[in-house]
Amino acid sequence: MSEVHSPTQGAARVAPSTTEPPLPVNLRRNAPLVPxxxxxxxxxxxxxxxxxxxxxxxxxxxxxxxxxxxxxxxSVAQEVTVQIRPGAGRDIEADVKRAESLARAAPGIASARVFSKGESERLLEPWLGSGLDLSDLPVPRLIALTLSSDGQPDLKALRTTLTEALPGVASLDDHALWxxxxxxxxxxxxxxxxxxxxxxxxxxxxxxxxxxxxxxxxxxxxxxxxxxxxxxxxxxxxxxxxxxxxxxxxxxxxxxxxxxxxxxxxxxxxxxxxxxxxxxxxxxxxxxxxxxxxxxxxxxxxxxxxxxxxxxxxxxxxxxxxx
Known part of the structure; x- marks a missing residue:
């Protein structure tokens, strides 16, 4: 009797016994192009x-x-400074009071603070040092004016008023340079x-x-x-x-x-x-x-x-x- 071979048995004999090597990692489909x-x-x-x-x-x-x-x-824009310089034959305390009254009467000025002679002298300590007797020096006096936040004060008019009332003595610094x-x-x-x-x-x-x-x-x-x-x-x-x-x-x-x-x-x-x-x-x-x-x-x-x-x-x- 002749042997009968099934198709599956023939396919099994034809199939290769070895498998192909896997692809490199950088060539696999699920691997990104850049690591x-x-x-x-x-x-x-x-x-x-x-x-x-x-x-x-x-x-x-x-x-x-x-x-x-x-x-x-x-902070600087909210204040201006009036400087009163001592002059020969003038009463500096009277000049300070006059400048203070003119400044308080000007529109747009909320408050005015007069620096005493001792406070004005202490302002010079960073440049002259401490412990010096400055009583004989003509140290200017200062008046710090706080501007009102309600309106814009007319500093040009105030400067003119101080110059006319106290010529050569009073000056107004609006800190524009600073x-x-x-x-x-x-x-x-x-x-x-x-x-x-x-x-x-x-x-x-x-x-x-x-x-x-x-x-x-x-x-x-x-x-x-x-x-x-x-x-x-x-x-x-x-x-x-x-x-x-x-x-x-x-x-x-x-x-x-x-x-x-x-x-x-x-x-x-x-x-x-x-x-x-x-x-x-x-x-x-x-x-x-x-x-x-x-x-x-x-x-x-x-x-x-x-x-x-x-x-x-x-x-x-x-x-x-x-x-």
């Missing part, structure tokens, strides 16, 4: 976080300086802060350029295969852009978060030490050391900008590399 967790990626995220932290701190410091300068300007210097200082701090932020973002962009070119060089074979199967440059650039955007977003979030925490802790420490003499000096120089909501929004915005710069620079770098 998602590598030493270079973690280093780049750390660099972006550090640069974002420094840029955010610079922006926060510039905001504190501008805010403090605004507070100083507001206000101009404060405005210049605030604008300078703001410009320096913006310049540092731009430089830090440029440094982050350069770091992304080198990281992107390194990633492209390490995945050259994958890119060639993608070109061979019909993938265009835009598809490849989007893959790199997406990966580096996530890296930039992670680094920017860590850097901005650290800057927000640092500013919050600095404000808390300033409030805790405000009762001591050191806290009073810090408050006199920097105000309350509090960042407004604009400062916090600026820090968050810098973190977002860092991630956007990372994505844009990586895309441009990839397209130039592919060309």
């Amino acid at each position: 998602t967790d590598s030493a270079a990626s973690r280093a780049l995220a750390a660099v972006i976080a550090i640069l974002t932290f420094l840029a955010a701190l610079c922006a926060g410091a510039a905001e504190i300086a501008v805010s403090s300068a605004g507070q100083w300007q507001s 206000l101009q210097r404060l405005s210049t200082m605030a604008n300078t701090f703001a410009g320096i802060g913006i310049g540092i932020v731009v430089l830090v973002l440029l440094a982050a962009g350069l770091a992304v350029v080198f990281a992107t070119r390194g990633a492209m060089a390490g995945n050259r074979e994958v890119v060639e295969v993608l070109h061979f199967v019909g993938a265009d440059d835009d598809y490849i650039a989007k893959a790199f852009q997406s990966r580096f955007f996530r890296l930039g977003l992670r680094g920017g979030a860590f850097g901005a978060g650290a800057a927000l925490l640092t500013c919050a802790l600095a404000g808390l420490l300033a409030r805790m030490s405000r009762s001591g003499p050191t806290g009073e000096e810090i408050e006199a120089l920097f105000g309350t050391f509090q960042i407004s909501w604009r400062g916090y929004a600026m820090i968050v915005f810098i973190g977002v900008i860092a991630s956007l710069v990372t994505a844009a620079v990586s895309r441009v770098t990839v397209r130039r590399f592919l060309r």
Whole structure:
């Protein structure tokens, strides 16, 4: 009798006994084009976080300086000073009372405070030192005038009135020079802060350029295969852009978060030490050391900008590399 072979038995004898080797990891379908967790990626995220932290701190410091300068300007603009100089054959006390009465009668003046002779002499101690006998010196007397917030006082008319009533003796200082210097200082701090932020973002962009070119060089074979199967440059650039955007977003979030925490802790420490003499000096120089909501929004915005710069620079770098 002849043997009858089933189709399945024939197929079993024809089937190869060995299996094909698996594809490399970087060529599998579920593997990303750019490695998602590598030493270079973690280093780049750390660099972006550090640069974002420094840029955010610079922006926060510039905001504190501008805010403090605004507070100083507001405080200085609320007061003007009348100076009464001693003259030969004149009674300085009578001149002071006359100038005080004229100032109080002027519209827009809320209050007037006359500095005594001892207080006027103590104002010279930062320049002349303490312990000196200034009784024989013709030290001018000062009258501090507080402006009313209801209306705008006519300081030009008050200056004219004082000059006509006490010629060569009384003069009015509206602190315009100090206000101009404060405005210049605030604008300078703001410009320096913006310049540092731009430089830090440029440094982050350069770091992304080198990281992107390194990633492209390490995945050259994958890119060639993608070109061979019909993938265009835009598809490849989007893959790199997406990966580096996530890296930039992670680094920017860590850097901005650290800057927000640092500013919050600095404000808390300033409030805790405000009762001591050191806290009073810090408050006199920097105000309350509090960042407004604009400062916090600026820090968050810098973190977002860092991630956007990372994505844009990586895309441009990839397209130039592919060309």
